[in-house]
Amino acid sequence: xxxxxxxxxxxxxxxxxxxxxxxxxxxxxxxxxxxxxxxxxxxxxxxxxxxxxxxxxxxxxx
Numbered sequence: 001x002x003x004x005x006x007x008x009x010x011x012x013x014x015x016x017x018x019x020x021x022x023x024x025x026x027x028x029x030x031x032x033x034x035x036x037x038x039x040x041x042x043x044x045x046x047x048x049x050x051x052x053x054x055x056x057x058x059x060x061x062x
Contacts (some may be wrong), residue, residue: 004030007058012051016044 004011015027018040026043027034033050038044 005058007055009048009051009055012054014047014051016040016043 006012012028013031013032017025017027019025022038022042023036024038024043025034025036025043026047027039028051029046031050033056035050036048037046
């Protein structure tokens with residue numbers, strides 16, 4: 001799988017799924033990365049941080 005090269009955070013999808021009362025997962029298809037947690041906001045913010053870290057690494061390695 002080719003890793004994305006975009007430095008625009010809006011080019012990365014953050015999909016969130018609820019499974020039960022306190023079981024959430026967020027997934028970014030562009031990075032093929034999943035995070036599990038107990039709150040919607042928790043997994044959303046964690047995935048946004050992963051995306052921003054990835055973008056920062058692209059800028060550092062450019």
